Amino acid sequence: MDRYEPFEIEKKWQEFWERNKNYKVTEDANKKKYYLLEMFPYPSGKIHMGHVRNYTIGDVIARYKMMCGFNVLHPMGWDAFGMPAENAAIANGTHPAAWTYKNIETMKKQLIRMGFSYDWSREFATCDITYYRWEQWLFLKMLDNGLVYRKKSFVNWCGSCQTVLANEQVEAGLCWRCKSEVTQKELYQWFFRITSYTEELLEYCDKLSGWPEKVTTMQKNWIGKSEGAEIIFPLQKGNGHIKVFTTRPDTIYGATFMSLAPENPLSVELSMETPREKAVKAFIEKNIKQDKAALNADDFEKEGVFTGSYCLNPLTGSYIPIYVANFVLMEYGTGAVMAVPTHDQRDFEFAKKYGLSLKVVITPKDKELIPEDMTEAYEDSGIMVNSGHFNGMENEKAAKEIVKYLEEKGLGSQKVTFRLRDWGISRQRYWGNPIPIIHCDNCGAVPVPEDDLPVILPDDVNLTLIGRSPLADNPDFVNIQCPTCKRPAKRETDTMDTFVESSWYFARYACPLHNASPLDKEKVSYWLPVDQYIGGVEHAVLHLLYARFFTRVLRDLGIIEFDEPFTNLLTQGMVCKESFKCPLHGWLYPEEVKEKVCTYCGQEITIGRVEKMSKSVKNVVDPESLIEKYGADTARLFCLFAAPPERDLEWSDKGVEGCFRFLSRLWRAITENREKFIAIEPFDGSTSLSGDIKDLRRKTHLTIKRVTSDIEERFHFNTAISSIMELLNMIYQFEIPKINDLLILRVLKEAFQTILLLLYPMVPHICEELWERLGNPP
Ligand code: ANZ
Ligand code: ZN
Numbered sequence: 111m112d113r114y115e116p117f118e119i120e121k122k123w124q125e126f127w128e129r130n131k132n133y134k135v136t137e138d139a140n141k142k143k144y145y146l147l148e149m150f151p152y153p154s155g156k157i158h159m160g161h162v163r164n165y166t167i168g169d170v171i172a173r174y175k176m177m178c179g180f181n182v183l184h185p186m187g188w189d190a191f192g193m194p195a196e197n198a199a200i201a202n203g204t205h206p207a208a209w210t211y212k213n214i215e216t217m218k219k220q221l222i223r224m225g226f227s228y229d230w231s232r233e234f235a236t237c238d239i240t241y242y243r244w245e246q247w248l249f250l251k252m253l254d255n256g257l258v259y260r261k262k263s264f265v266n267w268c269g270s271c272q273t274v275l276a277n278e279q280v281e282a283g284l285c286w287r288c289k290s291e292v293t294q295k296e297l298y299q300w301f302f303r304i305t306s307y308t309e310e311l312l313e314y315c316d317k318l319s320g321w322p323e324k325v326t327t328m329q330k331n332w333i334g335k336s337e338g339a340e341i342i343f344p345l346q347k348g349n350g351h352i353k354v355f356t357t358r359p360d361t362i363y364g365a366t367f368m369s370l371a372p373e374n375p376l377s378v379e380l381s382m383e384t385p386r387e388k389a390v391k392a393f394i395e396k397n398i399k400q401d402k403a404a405l406n407a408d409d410f411e412k413e414g415v416f417t418g419s420y421c422l423n424p425l426t427g428s429y430i431p432i433y434v435a436n437f438v439l440m441e442y443g444t445g446a447v448m449a450v451p452t453h454d455q456r457d458f459e460f461a462k463k464y465g466l467s468l469k470v471v472i473t474p475k476d477k478e479l480i481p482e483d484m485t486e487a488y489e490d491s492g493i494m495v496n497s498g499h500f501n502g503m504e505n506e507k508a509a510k511e512i513v514k515y516l517e518e519k520g521l522g523s524q525k526v527t528f529r530l531r532d533w534g535i536s537r538q539r540y541w542g543n544p545i546p547i548i549h550c551d552n553c554g555a556v557p558v559p560e561d562d563l564p565v566i567l568p569d570d571v572n573l574t575l576i577g578r579s580p581l582a583d584n585p586d587f588v589n590i591q592c593p594t595c596k597r598p599a600k601r602e603t604d605t606m607d608t609f610v611e612s613s614w615y616f617a618r619y620a621c622p623l624h625n626a627s628p629l630d631k632e633k634v635s636y637w638l639p640v641d642q643y644i645g646g647v648e649h650a651v652l653h654l655l656y657a658r659f660f661t662r663v664l665r666d667l668g669i670i671e672f673d674e675p676f677t678n679l680l681t682q683g684m685v686c687k688e689s690f691k692c693p694l695h696g697w698l699y700p701e702e703v704k705e706k707v708c709t710y711c712g713q714e715i716t717i718g719r720v721e722k723m724s725k726s727v728k729n730v731v732d733p734e735s736l737i738e739k740y741g742a743d744t745a746r747l748f749c750l751f752a753a754p755p756e757r758d759l760e761w762s763d764k765g766v767e768g769c770f771r772f773l774s775r776l777w778r779a780i781t782e783n784r785e786k787f788i789a790i791e792p793f794d795g796s797t798s799l800s801g802d803i804k805d806l807r808r809k810t811h812l813t814i815k816r817v818t819s820d821i822e823e824r825f826h827f828n829t830a831i832s833s834i835m836e837l838l839n840m841i842y843q844f845e846i847p848k849i850n851d852l853l854i855l856r857v858l859k860e861a862f863q864t865i866l867l868l869l870y871p872m873v874p875h876i877c878e879e880l881w882e883r884l885g886n887p888p
Contacts, residue, residue: 114777116741144180149645173871188235236611243564244628267295320678334529341522355443360509364471373440384418542605550592550599613660643676687761689718743873750827792860
C-alpha cells in the first residue's frame with residue numbers, strides 16, 4: 111500500500127504548475143476578470159504563521175474563482191523599503207539592498223513551498239528602481255498639481271531610529287519599533303495634501319459596502335468630522351481677538367477662561383511685558399517638546415500657566431483670564447479653546463487645579479447643579495440656565511440659536527472641522543525612495559527634471575552615522591547643479607515614507623514592467639479595482655486611507671478611471687497561541703518544553719494566556735517546521751479549519767494532527783480502491799437510485815451546495831471543510847473492497863471526485879494527485 115507522502119506530491123505539483131505557467135494571466139476581454147490581492151509582506155527574513163494564514167485564505171478564493179471560470183489575477187510582491195533593513199544592515203554589516211533581496215529570495219521559496227497560485231511573472235519589490243522611479247514621477251506630478259508642499263513643522267522624533275514618526279507610530283509615548291522615548295522636533299517636511307480629499311474620503315466610507323463596518327468606522331473616526339462653530343473673543347488690550355473652535359456653542363455663557371496651545375504665537379505675545387512673561391516662556395519651552403501622543407493617555411497631567419491677559423466673553427460681557435494649557439493642540443481647530451469647566455471634564459480638572467471659577471449653564475431636567483458640589487463636569491443634555499435670553503431652552507436647540515445670534519453680530523459662524531491632517535512623508539533615512547527635489551540658494555526647491563529621473567538611491571553610504579541621514583553624508587549624491595540656474599545646489603536627502611509605496615502597488619501589478627509611465631491605462635482598466643483585498647486589521651486606518659487617497663490622485667491625473675481601489679475587504683484575525691514560561695529561563699519556545707517541563711532545567715513551566723504569536727513571548731510556530739513535519743496541505747487545511755477567517759485562530763498541535771489524519775484518510779480511501787475506480791465513469795444521474803446509495807448521492811450534492819455557499823457568501827471555509835468531512839465519513843460506511851456492483855461504484859466515484867474538486871482550492875496538491883490517480887488528466 112502506498113502511504114500519504116506530502117513532500118513528494120507537493121514538489122511534483124508545484125513543479126508542474128510552474129512548468130505549465132498555470133497562474134500566469136493576461137487580459138482577455140471574453141472572460142470575466144477577478145482580481146484577488148493579499149497585502150504584500152515586508153521581507154523581514156522568513157514568513158510567519160500570520161502570512162501563512164492570510165495567503166492561504168487568499169489562495170483558496172483565487173483558486174475557487176479560477177474553477178468558476180474567472181480570469182484571476184493573483185499577484186505577489188514585496189513591500190521592500192523600510193527601517194528594519196537598515197537596522198539589520200547596521201547590526202550585521204550587510205547592505206540593506208543585499209539583506210532585502212536575500213530575504214525576498216528565501217521568502218519567495220517559502221511561498222512557493224506553500225503552493226500558492228501566484229502569477230510570479232508580475233512580482234516586483236518596491237525598492238526596484240523600475241518601481242520607485244515612477245513614484246518619483248508621481249511625486250512631481252502631484253507637486254505640479256498643488257498636492258505636495260513643504261513646510262516647517264513639529265514632528266514626532268525618535269532619537270534612536272533617527273527618524274520622524276507618524277502619530278500612529280507612537281505608542282504611549284514610545285517608538286513603535288524600538289520602544290525608545292519620542293520627542294518633538296521642528297523640521298522642514300514634505301507633505302501630501304490628503305486634506306484636499308477629506309470630504310470625498312469621508313462620504314465614500316458609506317459606499318464601501320464590501321468592507322467590514324468596523325473598518326469604515328475606523329476610517330471615519332480617523333477623518334474625524336466635527337460640526338460646531340468658530341467664535342471670536344476680543345482681547346481686553348488692543349484690537350486683536352482670539353478665535354476658538356467649539357462643538358458646544360450652547361455652553362458659551364459658562365466659558366470662564368480661555369486655553370491656548372503652547373505653540374500658539376499668541377501665548378508668548380499675550381504675556382509680553384506682563385509679570386507672567388518668564389513663567390509663560392518656561393512653560394512653553396517645556397511643553398513644546400512634549401509628545402502629542404501622550405495626550406490621550408489616562409494619566410496625562412493637565413497643566414497650564416496664566417498669560418497675564420484677558421479676553422471678553424462676547425455673550426456674558428465679562429473678561430476672562432487667558433491660560434496656556436498643555437492639552438490644547440495647535441494643529442486642531444484654531445489652537446485655542448473656550449474653557450467651560452462645568453461641562454467639559456478636562457476644563458473641570460484644570461479649573462479645580464488652578465482655582466478658576468465655575469458657572470453652570472446647563473442643568474439636568476430633574477435637579478439643580480451647584481458648582482461647589484460638583485465632582486465632575488456635567489457633559490449631558492439639559493435645560494439652559496444662566497444664559498440670558500436662551501434660558502429654558504433645550505441645549506441642542508440653544509446651540510443653533512446661539513450660533514445664529516453670533517453670526518448676526520459678526521462674532522462667530524458655523525464651522526466644520528476635521529481631525530485628518532496632511533500626510534508628512536519626509537523620512538531622514540537611507541532605505542527609502544529619494545524625494546526628487548534639488549535645493550538651490552537662488553531658485554529654492556526645484557523639482558528634478560522629468561528627463562533626469564530616476565534619482566537613484568546610491569549604494570555607498572555610511573549607515574552608522576548618528577544624528578543625520580546617511581544620504582546627507584554622501585557628497586556624490588548631495589552635490590549637484592541646479593537644473594534652473596546651473597549653479598551648485600544640493601539634493602533633497604529625505605526619503606519618502608514607505609506607506610507611499612504601498613499606496614499604489616496594487617495598480618502596478620496590472621503592468622509591472624510598463625516603462626512609459628507609472629501605469630498602463632488599458633491594463634489597469636481591465637484588472638482594477640481589486641475585487642477582493644485581504645489583510646490584517648492593523649492596516650485598517652493608514653494604509654487603506656492612503657491607498658484610497660492615491661487612487662483619487664491617480665484618477666484626477668487622468669491615469670485611472672475609478673474612485674475606490676478595493677471593492678471588497680476581508681480583515682483576517684490573528685494567529686494566537688499560549689505561551690510558556692520557566693521560572694529560571696523565562697519565556698520558552700514550544701520546542702524548549704517537553705511535557706510541561708523546561709528542557710534546560712527540568713522545572714515545571716507556567717502556561718501563559720493565549721495571545722498573538724510574537725517573538726517577544728516566544729509563542730511562535732515556524733511555518734517551515736510545520737511544513738517539514740506535515741506538508742503544505744496540512745498547514746493550509748489547519749489555517750482554514752481552525753476558525754473562520756475574520757476571527758482569531760488559536761494554535762493547536764492536536765488540530766494540526768487532526769488535519770493531517772483527515773488528509774491521510776482521504777488518501778487511503780482513494781488509493782486503496784483505485785483499481786476499482788480507475789476504469790469506470792463517475793455516476794452521471796442517468797438511472798434512478800434507491801437505498802444507501804441514493805442517500806450518498808444526495809449527500810454528495812448537498813455538500814456541493816453547502817460548500818459553494820460557505821465559500822461564496824461568507825468565506826466560511828471551516829464549515830465547508832466540516833461538511834466535506836461528513837461526506838467522507840458517509841463513504842466510509844461502504845465496504846468498497848467487497849462491492850462489485852458497477853452502479854454503486856460509479857456513485858462512489860462521483861462522491862470521491864466531488865470531494866477532490868471541493869477540497870482542491872484548499873489543499874490543491876493532494877487533490878491534483880488523487881484526481882490523477884483516479885484516471886483523470888491534470
Ligand atoms: C467648548 C466646550 C464646552 C467644548 C464643552 C466641549 C465641551 P471634537 O469633538 O474632538 O472636535 N477643542 C477645540 N480645539 C481644540 C484644540 N486645538 N485642542 C484641544 N481641544 C480643543 O472636540 C471639539 C472640542 O474640543 C471643542 O469644543 C473644544 O472644547 C475642544 F462643554 O469648546 B469645546
Ligand atoms: Zn538655481
